[in-house]
Amino acid sequence: MQPTTRLLAQGSMRYRKLRLTTKDVNKGFYKGTGTGNVGEHTKHGGFSINWKKVRTYVCPSLEGFKLTPFVTKNVKPVHGQYEDKLGPKSPRLYLERWKAENGLD
Amino acid sequence: MPSSSTIRPAMGVLAQSCKSAARTAAAPARTPSQLSPYLQTAHLSTSVSLFKRHKYLGARDTKDHSKKRGESAIRGTGTRWRLSMSDEPLPKPVPKDQLPKVETDKNHGLWDFFYDRQTVAQSPEKDAAHGRAWLVEELRHKSFEDLHRLWWVCVKERNRIATATWERNKSELGFGDAEGKARDYQVRLTMRGIKHVLTERFYAWEDAVKLAETDPEVDFSGEGAPYTPSQFLEEELAEEELAEEEPKPEEPKLEGQRPEEPKPEATTQEIEPAPKPEDIPGDKVKI
Numbered sequence: 001m002q003p004t005t006r007l008l009a010q011g012s013m014r015y016r017k018l019r020l021t022t023k024d025v026n027k028g029f030y031k032g033t034g035t036g037n038v039g040e041h042t043k044h045g046g047f048s049i050n051w052k053k054v055r056t057y058v059c060p061s062l063e064g065f066k067l068t069p070f071v072t073k074n075v076k077p078v079h080g081q082y083e084d085k086l087g088p089k090s091p092r093l094y095l096e097r098w099k100a101e102n103g104l105d
Numbered sequence: 106m107p108s109s110s111t112i113r114p115a116m117g118v119l120a121q122s123c124k125s126a127a128r129t130a131a132a133p134a135r136t137p138s139q140l141s142p143y144l145q146t147a148h149l150s151t152s153v154s155l156f157k158r159h160k161y162l163g164a165r166d167t168k169d170h171s172k173k174r175g176e177s178a179i180r181g182t183g184t185r186w187r188l189s190m191s192d193e194p195l196p197k198p199v200p201k202d203q204l205p206k207v208e209t210d211k212n213h214g215l216w217d218f219f220y221d222r223q224t225v226a227q228s229p230e231k232d233a234a235h236g237r238a239w240l241v242e243e244l245r246h247k248s249f250e251d252l253h254r255l256w257w258v259c260v261k262e263r264n265r266i267a268t269a270t271w272e273r274n275k276s277e278l279g280f281g282d283a284e285g286k287a288r289d290y291q292v293r294l295t296m297r298g299i300k301h302v303l304t305e306r307f308y309a310w311e312d313a314v315k316l317a318e319t320d321p322e323v324d325f326s327g328e329g330a331p332y333t334p335s336q337f338l339e340e341e342l343a344e345e346e347l348a349e350e351e352p353k354p355e356e357p358k359l360e361g362q363r364p365e366e367p368k369p370e371a372t373t374q375e376i377e378p379a380p381k382p383e384d385i386p387g388d389k390v391k392i
Contacts, residue, residue: 080245089309
């Protein structure tokens with residue numbers, strides 16, 4: 001987008017590269033605010049919410065939960081040991097573990 | 106009809122009372138009014154209000170004839186002229202210390218936003234007394250439910266830190282912003298780890314499903330068991346355990362005879378390594 005030529009007059013290049021906001025330009029320029037889309041605009045100017053797109057926050061019960069966001073510094077970082085080269089991303093190890101723990105109910 | 110501003114108020118009252126007297130010729134008996142015992146007014150008479158002085162004592166007509174001369178809201182002078190609600194007993198504001206105490210719930214969930222109920226923020230020393238963030242390797246051993254709850258514990262902690270920062274700035278409590286920021290960073294690292302583990306687990310699951318399609322032991326058709334092991338090792342292991350258990354209770358009965366099995370263990374002096382975290386399934390590992 002370019003500003004009006006009037007603003008470029010007298011060698012003032014201040015307005016040559018404008019960072020547009022949501023309030024600028026009548027039509028054709030849409031700038032979101034990062035909140036995401038939750039529905040569709042109707043042809044009559046309204047908005048119909050698509051509830052499948054609406055965010056829901058599920059907080060489980062924290063009763064009796066003892067873990068905290070921190071770990072004691074006395075426990076030194078230790079790398080995990082995996083038989084596979086891929087390590088935790090290995091599908092073979094995942095499948096083997098599933099078979100051992102969950103395969104037979 | 107002449108407006109009330111041109112004639113004197115007293116005259117206006119008299120005129121109205123004459124009118125009313127003319128209309129209500131057969132009105133009930135007049136009684137002495139509260140305004141004056143000598144002034145008799147009819148039932149539902151408005152003479153009392155009409156006869157009240159139109160301006161307050163001390164209000165004099167200044168040369169500029171300004172009706173609001175001397176009125177000040179800042180100095181609380183009150184109005185100069187009588188208003189419709191001047192005689193109504195308006196409530197006076199109660200002093201702050203005499204206000205009734207607001208009852209609050211001690212166990213309200215919103216208290217979790219505060220470190221301290223008196224001073225929202227805690228001291229920088231306490232803020233700095235935290236450990237390190239969870240490592241991704243440590244989080245890998247946690248179940249989904251544990252990770253879910255840990256995530257929300259982190260969210261609540263970040264809310265607490267943000268509330269404390271806001272209050273510290275607003276009430277100018279002093280230093281502590283840097284410690285709060287460092288604490289927040291560690292919490293965010295933990296949250297990052299949780300997200301990483303869940304994503305990794307999902308991708309591994311996707312790849313495992315793909316791999317299982319080529320596995321003869323696994324059957325995803327929906328008919329029968331999903332997993333049929335080719336070798337039933339469980340039965341063999343059970344037989345071995347039974348064989349081991351039989352001689353063990355007999356050994357302590359023998360006196361002076363060392364059993365063969367523990368002998369090599371005593372001489373080698375080898376300590377069995379602790380089970381690795383990845384061998385212990387689920388959330389039994391407590392760090």
